[in-house]
Amino acid sequence: MATPAADADFKTKLQTWVPKLVLSPSLALMLVFVYGFILFSVYLSFTDSRILPSYGWVGFENYDKLFRLRHWDIAVNNLIVFAALYIIICSVIGLMLAIFLDQKIRGESVLRPIFLYPMALSFIVTGTAWKWFLDPGIGLEHTMHLWGWESFHFDWIKNRDYAIYTVVLAAVWQSSGFVMAMFLAGLRGIDNEMLKAAQMDGATNFQLYHRIIIPQLRPAFLSAFVILSHLAIKSYDLVVALTGGGPGRATEVPATFMYSYTFTRNQMGIGASSSVIMLMTIVAIMVPYLYSELREKN
Template sequence: MEHVLTVPKTKSAPTRSFVDKLQNWLPKIVLAPTMLVTVVCVYGYVFWTAALSLTNSRFLPSFNFAGLVQYEKLMENDRWVTSITNLGIFGLLFMFIVIVLGVGLAIFLDQNIRQEGAIRTIYLYPMALSFIVTGTAWKWILNPGLGIEKMVRDWGFTEFEFNWLVNSEMSVYTLVIAAVWQSSGFVMAMFLAGLRGIDSSIIKAAQIDGASLPSIYFKIILPCLRPVFFSAVIITSHIAIKSFDLVTALTAGGPGYSSDLPALFMYAHSFTRGQIGLGAASAMMMLAGILAILVPYLYSELREKK
């Protein structure tokens, strides 16, 4: 029987060229809708908001150019000044406490303690809740007629007072309490991951040289975590600037507007008071605050890589 040698069929050049082009374009085609939505719904609306902030828009958008009038009104608005002051108090206290607490918890868990997984889960649990749930829960806890004050008085301490929630001078600090409880576990996880990524030989060498454990952490380990510190500052500052749901659920900006923050100010003037131009100007000021923190950080990171 004669054996017939069969030659496998090969694709023609035009077919191969079409397949190659399709393979090159397929990822772009798949990503195109997402990119389009991102460009339009994020960057497009940022530019739209910036344009509205330069008009005299009220209940409906207006295209009459008004220059920086809305920004001048914003700086003369007592509620805006109060919200910026509150943001400074809330943001600085929140960032400082949550980073210090996160570092402390991470160092505690880094000692190879028993039941580390369970304890880490307990610390991280608040991050599973939304700020609406957190604000509502702490509203009950801090309510003088329902929470801590009532519980302590029922124990017999009738003179005890903890009325920060209804005290205009202290209400902003209740936001700090709730936000720290919500976010400290997340910051702890960031630093714990950083600690676990440090080469153990560095620590062993320091121990051989006679360095104490506190000295090792403060002089060797923590300086190595500078990128984690920067990331924690960026994330927590972003949370502080855009805080809206926590304020709405916990204090609603009250009493009066003593615990108001820029995000709540922007919402109130844009959607409930018919001052779209003023609300857009406040939104752009919030964006400027975020960029003032983010741009120097990105510049320093890119400069170091170069």
């Protein structure tokens, strides 16, 4: 007959091992299909793979070819423009919306989900919707012409010089609400007693935000930067749905470059090397962030 101590010991072991058994299949799949394929892509970037994986070692030859391609230079330049505008505009709009909602206005419970709703959509849906909206033949320009404003023109999506900014518009529309939620959480976490003390000392609203509130939102700014940078680097689906990388290569980014060279141009080695460069860029952003977070906790 089992003793109470043995029963307690069995229950303790069961509570310890059941979560591990439940999570182990997911962990195994993640190790294989995420980290395993990451390592496989890194390996392919050093081989002469073309239409199918090959195991002929070529060293850094694919990277040398990659950085000599004008196509890659265009993709990187487009990403720099897109990422810079995307991060800055999302941060500014998100902060302004968060400050607006933090005023305890009526209807906050209605406005908050409205601002957050775009983030619930996939980038494919967002890109398709904005493609229709910006298409001169069926979208905004066409509607304005039907209303009698014949001189109105907005053909950015067809214009090589402005097409990348349409991608920025769509991405900002989708992500600003999410950034707002991050800043709003930060604002609601600030000590009200500190703000009341500053007000009693004669601080204006501008001084409150400039000297007290916004400096305390540093973790929210850092988190927003990391998340938005990650989304900008892997913005394949939005670009494909909205512009397809065109007109020409006006909206080509490294993510679409990687796909085209791997699956369309049959240059798997060069495509893998571009994916490794994208991975290293994300790592370069994530490592300082994680280091900063761990240092603050310590």
